[in-house]
Amino acid sequence: MAIEVRIPTILRNYTDGAKAVEGGGATLDELIADLETRHPGLRDRLVDEKGLRRFVNVYLNDEDVRFLGGLGTKVSDGDTVTVLPAVAGG
Amino acid sequence: MRFDSLLDSLGRTPLVGLPRLSPSPEVRLWAKLEDRNPTGSVKDRPAFWMIAKAEKEGLLAPGRTILEPTSGNTGISLAMVAKLRGYDIVCVMPENTSAERRQLLEMWGARIISSPAAGGSNEAVRVAKRLAAENPDWVMLYQYGNEANARAHYETTGPELLDDLPTITHFVAGLGTTGTLMGVGRYLREQVPGVSIVAAEPRYGELVYGLRNIDEGFVPELYDESVLTTRYSVTSADALRRTRELLAQEGIFAGISTGCALHAALGMANKAVKAGERADIAFIVADGGWKYLSTGAYGGTLEEAEERLEGQLWA
Numbered sequence: 165m166a167i168e169v170r171i172p173t174i175l176r177n178y179t180d181g182a183k184a185v186e187g188g189g190a191t192l193d194e195l196i197a198d199l200e201t202r203h204p205g206l207r208d209r210l211v212d213e214k215g216l217r218r219f220v221n222v223y224l225n226d227e228d229v230r231f232l233g234g235l236g237t238k239v240s241d242g243d244t245v246t247v248l249p250a251v252a253g254g
Numbered sequence: 255m256r257f258d259s260l261l262d263s264l265g266r267t268p269l270v271g272l273p274r275l276s277p278s279p280e281v282r283l284w285a286k287l288e289d290r291n292p293t294g295s296v297k298d299r300p301a302f303w304m305i306a307k308a309e310k311e312g313l314l315a316p317g318r319t320i321l322e323p324t325s326g327n328t329g330i331s332l333a334m335v336a337k338l339r340g341y342d343i344v345c346v347m348p349e350n351t352s353a354e355r356r357q358l359l360e361m362w363g364a365r366i367i368s369s370p371a372a373g374g375s376n377e378a379v380r381v382a383k384r385l386a387a388e389n390p391d392w393v394m395l396y397q398y399g400n401e402a403n404a405r406a407h408y409e410t411t412g413p414e415l416l417d418d419l420p421t422i423t424h425f426v427a428g429l430g431t432t433g434t435l436m437g438v439g440r441y442l443r444e445q446v447p448g449v450s451i452v453a454a455e456p457r458y459g460e461l462v463y464g465l466r467n468i469d470e471g472f473v474p475e476l477y478d479e480s481v482l483t484t485r486y487s488v489t490s491a492d493a494l495r496r497t498r499e500l501l502a503q504e505g506i507f508a509g510i511s512t513g514c515a516l517h518a519a520l521g522m523a524n525k526a527v528k529a530g531e532r533a534d535i536a537f538i539v540a541d542g543g544w545k546y547l548s549t550g551a552y553g554g555t556l557e558e559a560e561e562r563l564e565g566q567l568w569a
Contacts, residue, residue: 172460173463174466174468175468209468219469219471219472223487226486226489227485228485230485231483231484246487251376251472252323252376252379253375253569
């Protein structure tokens with residue numbers, strides 16, 4: 165159980181201020197469910213009934229999970245998952 | 255090459271090979287030098303196309319005022335075109351953008367309204383939308399949702415790339431308004447079966463992501479996920495390192511967002527090498543490094559440069 169999950173500032177009220185937490189699971193969905201057991205409320209900020217929330221971006225080792233399999237994306241020990249709010253550029 | 259005016263010289267930028275950074279003769283990297291446009295950035299293309307479209311639709315006439323939220327390059331391009339065409343321009347710009355960008359905007363006659371650093375460009379968009387509502391006679395071109403932004407690249411950048419590199423397998427560009435990726439991506443997908451369209455998204459320091467509710471995030475209206483093959487988030491440290499490598503190994507002095515695109519392009523190149531496949535990977539040099547000298551990106555150690563860039567909008 166060692167997948168590092170980096171949490172953005174706006175969601176750290178769910179992680180007692182921690183910038184990163186650890187969790188386990190075979191898929192992103194399982195990983196988020198595992199985090200929810202220790203950080204209640206976090207799952208609802210990331211996921212709605214249609215999948216990942218529109219303004220939430222999740223990266224597995226820097227690659228956007230929407231292009232890897234969404235919540236079904238396979239994860240394993242040693243991976244880093246980064247959660248970021250969607251921002252504009254230009 | 256001779257042109258009737260500066261605006262006529264837009265586009266037809268060079269595509270140059272990177273013999274030192276390319277991993278092998280079968281897996282090659284190509285840089286499209288968009289800094290060779292009239293104001294020195296890729297944004298001259300969408301700026302010109304958005305203004306031309308607004309003129310055609312009768313929205314713009316001399317004496318009118320253009321409004322645009324921009325972290326810099328789009329504003330600079332719009333200000334140059336506006337100057338030549340007789341428009342006033344107001345740019346809403348986050349306060350955490352480089353000093354050079356402000357100076358250039360002012361040189362071309364733009365009025366700058368600063369938006370708070372926290373929240374970055376999301377805040378600039380919010381402020382600009384409010385100003386647009388308060389000033390109904392101003393014309394907001396709105397690069398994030400203006401189809402002429404993507405069309406500029408569909409009609410020009412895409413065909414130029416394919417003309418110069420018919421064997422293209424990958425296209426990589428920075429993700430901001432998404433206009434470059436949407437326009438070039440759609441064009442190449444129509445012309446080149448199996449082409450990969452790869453987005454490189456800058457990952458900023460925490461300040462830029464702001465403290466608002468996550469439901470108030472921003473996805474440009476132009477963005478269509480189905481055009482992309484994949485999308486990478488590139489840290490400031492990786493972008494800086496690649497920007498310096500491009501300068502040291504290939505002699506190209508580019509802005510930091512180019513390092514971001516190069517990082518993703520090299521990732522694609524390594525994948526191709528591992529898979530034993532040939533690849534011709536083109537990426538966009540969005541601008542030169544001149545506008546970022548004051549950020550300290552090019553001097554001292556990488557760690558120092560990264561620290562100085564914390565909280566800055568570098569793309």
